[in-house]
Amino acid sequence: MKDKKTILMIANSETASNGFLSFAERLKGREEIGLVLICHPRVRIDVVKEKSRKLDDVHVEILDFDEEERRAGDKRVKQEYHYVKDRLYVSIIKAVYNTIKTTAHNFRGLKRAKFIMRQNKPNMILLYDDNRLEFEKYFVYYAKKWGIQTIVAPICMADIEGILINPSNGFRIKKGDKLPITARIIKYINPQIDREYRDEIVFFGQPFLNIIDYLMGFRVPNPWVQGSLADIVCTAYQEQYDETVRELGRENTEGRLFLTESVEDGIIIGGYQNRKSLKNELYGKYSLCGKTTVIIAFSERVQKWSKENDLSNKGIIVRSVLEYYDEVLVSLHPKSDVEENRFLEDYDGCHIVDEPLRNIIGAADLIIYADMSSIARWVEWLQIHKVTYLSYSMQEKWTDDMIREFKKELADSVEMVKEEKRPELKRGIDFVEFVLERL
Incomplete structure (x- = not known):
């Protein structure tokens, strides 16, 4: 089809893939729109493909971003960098090794993203988030370079409290303990990288990896909320909308931050009706x-x-x-x-x-x-x-x-439950229509 337009959807989690399949379901029968879903290696791609096959009259091309990393599976996860206090010479050796490994990994990701984007020629990219500097950073890099619009979809935006309260998130150190040199460096580069929480100081991500990303041009001024990288951010939650404005400032969110329905609201309304x-x-x-x-x-x-x-x-x-x-x-x-x-x-x-x-x-x-x-x-x-x-x-x-x-x-x-409650549903901005108006 001559005027067919393509939307790339970047899924770095099961939640993201489910959200984007909901978006695809709302575009049932729209042959003039091509949908391509890119899955991070940790997403169970076989499950995603099976779910997509169950969607009536909806075609979504599903691509594996990195088959080699997927095959490595848990082995790759266990090799990921985490700070451990060592002797100076051991730390230097580890720093050199991890610098080479992380840099090579980023260059490989850029190459793969470039290939996918050239193959599919997207008119728009939908993101699950733009603050974690995972594989979506490679697509954002070329999107900015080639003038392709990027939108954070309203799927599931974690609030700052939710990030801090989860002990598996970020690099944590007790208040009063001496910060490792990498933490001090990234804190100097980006004063917004850490937050105090209870008796801890919590850094968003591993400081060493943040430094490498920063040096390679992948910079997120404020990683605690969405909106540092994407052109547009949509959220279905008033609290998160307000929090984002507080964090980024009204001047940085005006015309970029929108309160819409979630990607799934249209389907929920259909079921309710x-x-x-x-x-x-x-x-x-x-x-x-x-x-x-x-x-x-x-x-x-x-x-x-x-x-x-x-x-x-x-x-x-x-x-x-x-x-x-x-x-x-x-x-x-x-x-x-x-x-x-x-x-x-x-x-x-x-x-x-x-x-x-x-x-x-x-x-x-x-x-x-x-x-x-x-x-x-x-x-x-x-x-x-x-x-x-x-x-x-x-x-x-x-x-x-x-x-x-x-x-x-x-x-x-x-x-x-014996009381029948059938309220008239209040509608907000339909995210699907919001996207189509900008495609």
């Missing part, structure tokens, strides 16, 4: 008999948390719900291993759904989720009855007191 038929589809597929549609939306397990505790607590949550409701649908986080959670279906009345949460949440009468989950916005928007539990309670096995409190909330919910 066809709630009755959606319920019937779920009842037929999962052989449901009860009148109340209950969904548990489990969040991603934080990397450093105990797998045993997490799965144990999930079992407690499901069993507790089934004491008050005949059936429950379990929606797992996109990063979750379905097979390790399959034991939940051993409880009579529990069904793990295949559909993404966005496709079925419109049918929910009651939803159960962790209090810090990003789905809270959807729940509030649709005014669904809810029961929440503390996100960070999943790292330890639930105590008897915690179980009692959770069951009390479930007992209270039984009367609440």
Whole structure:
């Protein structure tokens, strides 16, 4: 097609790939638009391809950014640089080695991004984020060079508190401890690279790698929020919009920062507006008999948390719900291993759904989720009855007191769900239309 336009979508996580597939689903039947999804090696590309095949009348070309790195798998992850205090001569040797390795890795990434962009000739690039300096930096580099518009899509923007509270994020050192020389250098180069949190100083990323990126031209003035690199940033959250303005300044966000619906909102609205038929589809597929549609939306397990505790607590949550409701649908986080959670279906009345949460949440009468989950916005928007539990309670096995409190909330919910609430949904700026206007 002569006037066909191409959008590149850069997915550095399972959440990103799911968000971009939602975007693609909204462009059903639009043959004049070509969609190319580039997946980071940690994204399960086979899963993404399978999901894309299930989209009716939607074609998305899915590319693996780095097959060699994907084959290396965990071996590559274990070799990634992390600061360790050593003798001076050992530190010098490590610095030389890691400089060569990181520089070579960046040049290789630039070469691959250049090849992909020349092959696909994109008119626009959609990003999951622009602050982490992962493989999206290579596409942003050429986009700026060649005048291609870049937009951060409203998929899932972590707030600063959420970044700081996760112990697996960034380089951390106790207040009062002497900073390593690399930390002092990057702090001098970019005073906004670190934040104080409780009894720690937290650097966004590993200082040594930040220095190499800075020297190679990959610079993020303020990595704690989106907006340092992309031309346009869209968010569906008022709090994050306000936080970004505070961090970057109104002069740097004017005309670049927009409050829109999320990439998934259009699909959610479709399900909500066809709630009755959606319920019937779920009842037929999962052989449901009860009148109340209950969904548990489990969040991603934080990397450093105990797998045993997490799965144990999930079992407690499901069993507790089934004491008050005949059936429950379990929606797992996109990063979750379905097979390790399959034991939940051993409880009579529990069904793990295949559909993404966005496709079925419109049918929910009651939803159960962790209090810090990003789905809270959807729940509030649709005014669904809810029961929440503390996100960070999943790292330890639930105590008897915690179980009692959770069951009390479930007992209270039984009367609440009898009240039919069908609010008129307030619409914001449709992100898909926002993109098409600028394509």
